[in-house]
Amino acid sequence: MDDRKETIYIKIYDHLTKQMIMKSMAELMKEMIAAQMPISFEMEALKAQAIMVRTFLVRKIKVFGGNGCGKYNNVDLCTDGHCGQWISKALLQDLWGSDFYINWNKLDQAVRETEDKIITINNKPIEPKFHATCGGATENSENVEGNKILYLRKVLCDYCRNSPYWKQSVEMTLEEIEEKLNVRMSDVSPTGGPWIEGMIENICRDEAGRIVELKIGGKTFQGTEVMKLLGLDSTRFGWKPIAFKFETGGKGHGLGLCQYGANAMALEGKDAEEILNYYFTGIQVKQFEKRSINKPLSGKIIVLDPGHGGNNSEDNVGPMGTREKDINLAISLKLAELLREAGAEVYETRTEDVYVPLSKRAAIANSVRPNFFLSIHQNAFANPNISGSEIYHYRGDRDGEALGTLILKELSNRLGTAERGVKIADFYLLREARTTVLQIEVAFITNPEEEMKLRDRKFQEDAAEAIARALVKYYTYE
Ligand SMILES: [Zn+2]
Ligand SMILES: [Zn+2]
Ligand SMILES: [Zn+2]
Known part of the structure; x- marks a missing residue:
């Protein structure tokens, strides 16, 4: 593997062993890409991810003037999740088994072919936000984080329409919802029943509480018809909803790059820089200055x-x-x-x-x-x-x-x-x-x-x- 060019070492605090480890930037980048994007994705999508990972590191680590981890003293990053996600090479070997070398080579290619490239705005590295699937459009930063960030603007994206996360749903019983939200919704008498607009409405009962007429799904029924058609024992009936199906579009906060969209763009022949320029507004992808790595004050x-x-x-x-x-x-x-x-x-x-x-x-x-x-x-x-x-x-x-x-x-x-x-x-x-x-x-x-x-x-x-x-x-x- 060609790690020669990126032999910057990063100081990492391992929270499990409570020890400091040094890792080359190139290796760490591969471990981070592997944790952040499916390895089956197209090369140009993986390269876009590689450029985002490098941008993140250049912003973060101390030799480039970053603030480091901030949680543990005197290190660039920590492993406890506070400093982003990655999977160690050893774990990837276990995970991928015989596919390890093919996959690791893919990661290596993504890192090598984007060498030194980072995403900048006004010559400074951006905060490279990404999410799995935007579900139709990415978000403006102020809608998610409250502050306006110029490069995190809404862009339309239906590239991710084939993502498994494009539309998803979860079903929850009323009891579950009540428990999670700490509310009471189902306090309805067994022979009462709520007016559910568009579903059950215009309910008309006689003095004995029997349904004379009601509208279900936009169609008016006599109480006796419903009793017969649904096989109920009486026209004195009520109802209560027992479950809801929540439908979602997309996955993640929606800021910055949409990964499934990036993969679809790559399949259409777009390259990593085109992908990044699509999702980040007003940015430039450029090589960061190596001169500033070890001797940032040389000549001063x-x-x-x-x-x-x-x-x-x-x-x-x-x-x-x-x-x-x-x-x-x-x-x-x-x-x-x-x-x-x-x-x-x-x-x-x-x-x-x-x-x-x-x-x-x-x-x-x-x-x-x-x-x-x-x-x-x-x-x-x-x-x-x-x-x-x-x-x-x-x-x-x-x-x-x-x-x-x-x-x-x-x-x-x-x-x-x-x-x-x-x-x-x-x-x-x-x-x-x-x-x-x-x-x-x-x-x-x-x-x-x-x-x-x-x-x-x-x-x-x-x-x-x-x-x-x-x-x-x-x-x-x-
Ligand atoms: Zn940390
Ligand atoms: Zn998308
Ligand atoms: Zn003095």
């Missing part, structure tokens, strides 16, 4: 500037005596490591507890000409209740505002700090450095709770990771 120059340092006492101090300069340095050192791993060229205004005047820091910025100059600080305020993260940029600096917004969001997601905003300031470095400078105030060292957190090594690393993640996001799919 970043200066890190841990605020303060040395023996003067210009930095903020927490109620427990924690010094801002030390926290700034710890976060900055970790951040430098992460940014270098991501391929960036990193300069630091200090890497130890020394005093560096602001003029020298600005001079470093101006000689290196970085893409970004990030000053790391901790905030302070007289009122110890004030807490949260905030970021400053120079007036009119759009790049600063854009990256600052991403960093603030990542910090607050990762650290649980309040978002106090991305603000404009006229600080010396923001003004004097001829590049985009951000002053990042991670948290309030004067807030006892945040001071405790800031002293924690894990928290410092999380802060660095959040800032690094924001930079990767800034340069990926931009």
Whole structure:
């Protein structure tokens, strides 16, 4: 099998063994396609599914700037169903028996022939929704999820008319319905009986409760006729419905691609991209940038500037005596490591507890000409209740505002700090450095709770990771 091209490894948490496993993206893709679409489907339909699976992974996994699983720490995906469905290769071997190699080859072909292709809109991967059968038309996203997503528009589809899910019905007794919905519907006296419009109506009884006349299925009958024709013992009769047949059209939420429709389109000779363009509105299928995989920041120059340092006492101090300069340095050192791993060229205004005047820091910025100059600080305020993260940029600096917004969001997601905003300031470095400078105030060292957190090594690393993640996001799919 040709796994050479997609040798990206994905970190997966196996909830059964409680262990971390690494799996190649190509293998995981095959396992996901197998779980999501019948293997008997046409190759172009399987290829459309492959492109959707790859799009899902590119959105999700961390090397591409995704947020990962979110339920389990520090992994891309988990196996407990929270991160989508797949069937392991070993299980597929059991399931398919002697057909395994034929089927696995089909999956391999679907992955290989769509190499690197993902579905994008404005150069960003979409959320590739799909369902088994739409039953006549797909849905607008706002009708299902409440919010309007531009690429999830209603399209007519009768391609899926031969799907086993096109029209289906289930029968349920009244008792079942009553139990499931927790209602009472059948409280009708045995010799009463409800007026069921179009079925049993215009009921006329005498004073003794005997049916004189009624209309059944649009035709009027005498009570005596019905008694005779149906073989009832008396004209004093009632009725109650005992079951309902519910009829459904389609299967699934109806958003995005209709799989049975996709298969029928493939049978008609449409290719995977035509199929995807039919079901997703305004999208582009294109190759995602491999460059951004391992070294998403290659070619970027970043200066890190841990605020303060040395023996003067210009930095903020927490109620427990924690010094801002030390926290700034710890976060900055970790951040430098992460940014270098991501391929960036990193300069630091200090890497130890020394005093560096602001003029020298600005001079470093101006000689290196970085893409970004990030000053790391901790905030302070007289009122110890004030807490949260905030970021400053120079007036009119759009790049600063854009990256600052991403960093603030990542910090607050990762650290649980309040978002106090991305603000404009006229600080010396923001003004004097001829590049985009951000002053990042991670948290309030004067807030006892945040001071405790800031002293924690894990928290410092999380802060660095959040800032690094924001930079990767800034340069990926931009
Ligand atoms: Zn998960
Ligand atoms: Zn359909
Ligand atoms: Zn400071």
